[in-house]
Amino acid sequence: MHAHTNKSASYRGHLTVNVASPDQTRQDQTRTGSQPAAGPQARDAVLLGIDHVGKRFGFGEGQITALDDARFEISDNEFFTLLGPSGCGKTTLLRIIAGFEHPTEGRVLLDGRDIGHEPPFKRPVNTMFQSYALFPHLNVRKNIAYGLEMLRWKPADIKRRVDEVLELVQMPAFADRRTTQMSGGQQQRIALARALAPRPRVLLLDEPLSALDLKLRKAMQSELKRLQRETSLTFVMVTHDQEEALALSDRIAVMNKGKVLQVGTPEEIYARPKTCFVADFIGEANLIPAGLVGLADGHTISIRTEHISVRSRPATTRRSVEAIVTALTFLGADTLIEARCAGDVPIKARVRGAVSGLAVGDRADFAWDHSSEWLLSE
Amino acid sequence: MNARLTTILLRSPVLVTMVLFMLAPMALAVVYSFMTNGAYGGVRMPFTALAYRQLLFQEDFDGNLVFSTGYLAILWRSVLLAALTVVASLAIGLPLAWYMACSSPAKRARLLLLITLPFWINTLIRTYCWVLILRDEGLLNGGLRYFGLAGGHFLYNDFAILLGMIYTYLPFMVLPIYAVLERVDGDVIEASHDLYADRWSTFRRIVWPLAMPGAIAGSLLVFAPALGSFLAPDLLGGGRRLMIGSLIQLQFTSSRNWPFGAALASVVSVAILAVLFVVVRRSFNKVPAR
Ligand SMILES: Nc1ncnc2c1ncn2[C@@H]1O[C@H](COP(=O)(O)OP(=O)(O)O)[C@@H](O)[C@H]1O
């Protein structure tokens, strides 16, 4: 908490902060406040506002809309994740926050001030690059000190801060090493330390774990979570891995094709997806036309695979559909049963343990509780 | 076949090439410089250091040897011109190489072609083109007069020589710098901006240090031939300002004093090697291997 107070003070010192007039601030809040207030973070102060941000590349026929009317707010101290498939505009949004790209529409508000068209070197925002982007001609200490030198910190303060962040990323013995001689995992920690050192208001991480092997990835996941807690900074992470997003985030923005589809806590997004895309992208969900179970046509219901049980005889008290088993896959702890019901709609169930008395081609009843189904609005 | 023999055999093409095309001509020049001048050019026995004496001393009317700075002044002027060429082509070449490295791949290829295009035309012709541009009735004056501006004498002065030199040697500066900058990860530049460095700081702290190995290689590649060049000084300087390259060339043609020409050439070679030695030693200490 001490570090946190320090941070704000140091920025006021180096970067001019225009405090928005009270009128303007109120207006900002009403405009972006139309988004559903999100879970436990709602009480925290809004730090970063993405206000109707759009980004188009190119002109005329070949124009690409990388980002379309994105709007949400990120609170102070939040671990926020942009989640979506490759090419959906996550990196573009992150680069707009960092200042490497400028939005074609909308505003990026930091502490209520529009920073959308400021150059990156004037924003109290740091990035951990996917490629690490360490300076090859500087050693570890010089790499980490770089930002602090640019902010004209005193040499003694710089030295203390570099040692502090090296401690934080558990690499204290590496201060005088060349970065080019280090492994990918070590380079990443140095890149993280370098981005943390100036105590930015927002730390941006672009697919920080995708280049690591599975074991290192799991270790680094808990490491990131620990760092975010210890530094009490706001992290904005980009990933296409829904498991990673669910495990780390306070809140997630699910994106597809340049649009932000849903913003919410992992629990909300998992249990109450708003669209078919979100339901399908987060975990495995079955998307069943509502008409098939006797509900109004034109809607879709979503049921998690683990909430479906498979019987040979219909159970009348619960929701159920009849389907023909097309595949049985034993996954160790679970068995995945794939089947097709009327109208060739695929349905999957994940049941505990091994399954006996069921074979491919069998007709079976796939049943679930009313409470575990979720009617999708779109 | 044992490993040692294999190594020697594998290295032999390089060694043969180096000896045949680099060491042998230089050794020959040194040998010639210590021989006696032939009556109609060429050299003959016996060995003598007369050529080197001529470099530093002149015989006055009484036949006494007097120390003379005439040739040293020419050498000094040539070194100065070569150094100026290096500085100017670095000043132009570095931003140009940086611009090229930052361009899209398609644009890069086009710019690279543009840079190397002059190599396809003979240097003599290219240098002579500058005469056509700069002379009193040339393109430049014509253009100036067309726009109602006063013309001037642009040819046959030091500026014209420098211009011709920069024009000739610029590609040798641009290409090595481009080669190192092209390999620099673009994210590194963004990381610098991200860490509060503006454009100028980024250039000074990141781009320049990373471009350094290329700048050193380019400087050597420009300095060495610039020191020995005679085309630009002769054609654009009108031969009024004798440079060491022209002086050497004269000794093998109209002056028919091969030993003296060889001595001058040897002195230039030694000077270049000395510069090379110092620069390479210093750069190996400073620039980390990447
Ligand atoms: N500089 C650019 N010029 C043109 N198109 C771009 C540029 N950057 C990104 N795009 C396009 O914008 C879309 C979103 O890209 P990106 O933000 O990198 O997606 P993600 O990070 O989610 O994979 C893609 O279609 C991509 O081709």
Ligand SMILES: [Mg+2]
């Ligand atoms: Mg991306």
